[in-house]
Amino acid sequence: MSVAPEKFRVGLVQMCSGRTVAPNVDAACALIRQAAGEGAQYIQTPEMTNILEIDRTRLPDALRPEADDPAIHHFGELARELGVWLHIGSLALLGEAGKPVNRSILFSPAGEIVARYDKIHMFDVDLANGESYRESASYEPGKTAVLAQLPWGGLGMTICYDLRFPHLHRTLAHGGAQFLAVPAAFTRPTGAAHWHTLLRARAIECQCYVFAAAQGGKHEDGRETFGHSLIISPWGEILGEGDVEPGVIVADIDLLRLEQIRQQVPSLRNDRPFDLVKSPPPRQGGAAT
Ligand SMILES: O=C(O)CNC(=O)[C@H](CS)NC(=O)CCC(=O)C(=O)O
Numbered sequence: 001m002s003v004a005p006e007k008f009r010v011g012l013v014q015m016c017s018g019r020t021v022a023p024n025v026d027a028a029c030a031l032i033r034q035a036a037g038e039g040a041q042y043i044q045t046p047e048m049t050n051i052l053e054i055d056r057t058r059l060p061d062a063l064r065p066e067a068d069d070p071a072i073h074h075f076g077e078l079a080r081e082l083g084v085w086l087h088i089g090s091l092a093l094l095g096e097a098g099k100p101v102n103r104s105i106l107f108s109p110a111g112e113i114v115a116r117y118d119k120i121h122m123f124d125v126d127l128a129n130g131e132s133y134r135e136s137a138s139y140e141p142g143k144t145a146v147l148a149q150l151p152w153g154g155l156g157m158t159i160c161y162d163l164r165f166p167h168l169h170r171t172l173a174h175g176g177a178q179f180l181a182v183p184a185a186f187t188r189p190t191g192a193a194h195w196h197t198l199l200r201a202r203a204i205e206c207q208c209y210v211f212a213a214a215q216g217g218k219h220e221d222g223r224e225t226f227g228h229s230l231i232i233s234p235w236g237e238i239l240g241e242g243d244v245e246p247g248v249i250v251a252d253i254d255l256l257r258l259e260q261i262r263q264q265v266p267s268l269r270n271d272r273p274f275d276l277v278k279s280p281p282p283r284q285g286g287a288a289t
Pocket residue numbers: 047048051052053054123133135160161162164185186187190191
């Protein structure tokens with residue numbers, strides 16, 4: 001099979017990660033093999049591929065620094081064996097400052113790490129259903145946006161909650177991204193309300209293909225995530241969608257179509273700087289003094 005350089009197949013792995021690393025890595029590897037078997041040349045796994053653990057006190061014991069994390073070694077070998085670009089959406093790792101980091105890692109088909117991104121925006125929220133998260137209490141946030149280079153174009157690396165900060169994606173698009181990666185572990189209520197809309201909006205406004213591998217289902221730590229991994233075109237069309245269960249979705253990506261869309265509606269090129277002017281505050285009850 002010969003594939004034109006402007007076309008490739010993407011595969012997303014949907015998971016339901018538990019509290020212990022080894023079975024999660026095994027599950028990821030099996031699904032990555034399945035995606036490669038279906039012809040995927042770029043394969044992405046969700047946020048927290050290696051561990052989903054709501055009890056943060058258990059994390060430091062479970063985590064390893066990047067340099068001696070056995071899962072990283074494993075994934076590198078697998079990328080080489082399968083000859084694919086393997087993007088582990090994120091791993092919880094022990095960061096260089098001694099605090100956990102939520103890190104996305106891209107392996108080349110040679111099995112080498114070619115890009116890494118630490119999640120910038122920390123999920124510190126309190127939901128109406130009682131779910132409460134303080135990601136910043138246990139994770140060190142990243143400070144650097146990362147554009148990785150794939151043979152087919154630029155890949156903007158983001159993670160989950162970053163999706164709500166559109167200036168990050170626009171910066172990546174202006175920096176040369178044709179693809180935006182949004183590996184995630186969205187909560188069920190926020191996913192049901194916002195997941196499809198936010199992902200399609202990022203695809204349309206940034207004129208990028210969006211690849212979003214998701215965690216889905218009821219996890220061992222009691223949490224529920226939304227699932228619905230999505231592959232979206234720069235026109236906002238859904239090219240592939242997962243359900244709630246673990247599995248694989250694939251779709252064919254066409255760079256010529258992206259170029260057509262960017263020529264027809266050149267909104268990235270039409271972007272302009274502007275100032276913000278605030279009008280004076282309204283007068284109270286008309287009784288101006
Ligand atoms: O920490 C872990 O174990 C896994 N990581 C997550 O679950 C992260 C941080 S708590 N979740 C999100 O960012 C959800 C965002 C979201 O749901 C939204 O923006 O609505």
